Amino acid sequence: MTIYIPFGDPFREPLLIIEALLMVLTFQLGIIYVRKFLKTRSNYTILAWGGLLCAYSVVYILYIIADYYAQTIDLRAFILSISYLIGVFGAFFFSYNTEREIKVKTHFFSLIMLSFLSFLILNMFISILDPIIITILTWLFFIILVVIYIKRFTSKTPEKKWRINVYSLVIGIVLMIVGFGGVADIAVSSFGGLWVRVLGNFLMIGGMILISALFIGVPSLAEFDWAQKIRILNIIHINGVSIARYSFGEEAEDGKNRIDDLLMAGGLMSISQVISNLIKSDKKLDFVDHGDVKLLLEHGKYLINVLVADESLEILRTKLKTFTEQIEFIYEDNLVEWDGDLEQFKFLDAIVKANFQD
Template sequence: MQLNIFELTSIYLYITLAACAFYLAIMFFQKINRTRGSGVDLGPIFGLGFFVLFFGIVYVCWGYMHYFGYEYDFHPLPLYKTGILMTYFALIGVVFFSEKIIGKTKFAFTFFSIGCCVYGIFFTFTEFDLRLFTYITNPITVAFILISFLYFLKVKTTGEIRKQMFSAFLCYIGFLIFFLLDIEGIKALLPFPMEISSIISSIGVIITLVYLGTIFLRFETFTEFGWKDKLRELYIIAPNGTTLFHYSFIRDERNQDLDLISSGLTGVEGILGELIQSKKKLKIVDHQDIKIIFEYGEYTTIALITYENLRIYLPKLTSLRVKFEKLFQDVLKDWSGRIEVFRPANHLVNEFFG
């Protein structure tokens, strides 16, 4: 039987989709290789790489399976079973990614997905059994991933990261819709030939998958979702080394000599500047598990002490410095030494870091 143009196109699109997935997998695993040894949690990146790798294998299986279906009018059970089980492996990657970021589920859904995969391998013997088992269990996993995205949007993210996660959420919804268009039961309900549905599905999945992968590849580290948990202390320092304002993000705050600390921070900045003979000011001090990020203004220097250097902190520090110097401009020009006048800065810190 000779394949028609639509059948041939759908098979080529399966191959294209698999190639896109494998390319994204390579990108994620290269990111892991580049980041290894930096102290960044690589688990979420590995989960995404695991997902796109096995998702690509799914479409390799489906491409062959549809070829047999178009050419010989039958679906080899081993090929069908492999494709479904690879879908479970792909879902394990996304669920692991979600649970790593949430951090409160003790990987319960990851173990659930692994259990489903094991059951599918050893306890389903016909295409009908595997299809029925998949239709029962997969919606649970997909719903968990959907709820995870909503949790990221509501609790874990703010500002620019929230915008990116909202785009990822919309992409995920589109991805699900297009993916479902290639399910046999759904294709049978549509008013056009099944191969047309496969073509529309593949094009939509390619677009949403690539865009989704691009969004997540932009993140330097997925600990940015919990950037508030990485904050320790913030100092706003006068040119003479006096602490104008101090804010602690940790509860176990101890009595400290704030002026001694701020003088030490500015002293480190000055000494290192002299040693390296650079005209550029020091921006970051990396002391293993503690990072100090500096932001310089006309009247002040801000030092943010964190447990990790995240890209999200830099624009926040700049905005805080600009607003602080604007709010206290008249005081800073002729400062008399009274630090209580800067107490309203608490509201500024809460605005940018709260």
């Protein structure tokens, strides 16, 4: 975006309005992403997108200054050099957090982005190469990283709605890339003028809206390792008496009640006591953070089920809710006036396996 658009040009005001809108939209969506991450601190890809969008909102501001208000070639070149630097920094921030999310220990793409960033800083003082070339290379590696993320995501996700979100995300990214190319000098010069830039801006707005609307619904990759996160499931009647307890993973292998020790250390004598306190209160607690372990509670009509896990995951919350509804539907007659007879729940093991074994 290096073409100066002078006063009096018929495209000046429409383009300025559209690109200012694009800048504001980019910044707002970036803030939404960052705030979403700060609430959960569980999906670093959300933080990656937030940082990238905030960085490119600054890039758009600099583009506007360079293309509409900078009247000397040297000044415009300097402003654009800074914009390229910030854009590549956004790509580096995105790469680092995405690789952190998908657990790439070498941070291969982050190191590449960092080398591009270092080169651009050096290039500002010693002109070696047109910075737009480095920016294009950055976008190429950015695309490769996004493809890797999407491939890894779609190979693991069991949810159709999540797959649809990811594929739609791809469409949004394509629109962003095509739109960004449409506002470049070569596109404007080759395809007949500034109307190409107008079209490119609209494509970027559409792609950004599509990416943001759908990516918010894409969960962390940690959701797909949910089976390894579960430790203990407690099924407790509303009278405070435990119906059953199931151990998973290391808890099942060790045969030791290590979780209760952790709860005791924190002042929670047992899960049953916690439930008893909840029964006396009008407010229903659905989550307890106890450092290394998390307690997810699901309140039914007759049961309060407690899932002890390493992380509080959306998929675990959904499974716990479904499990509670299934048990209360199947054993409703037994649970209404339960007398403590555990033999009534002979199919409970099968229901637990169906819901909590990967």
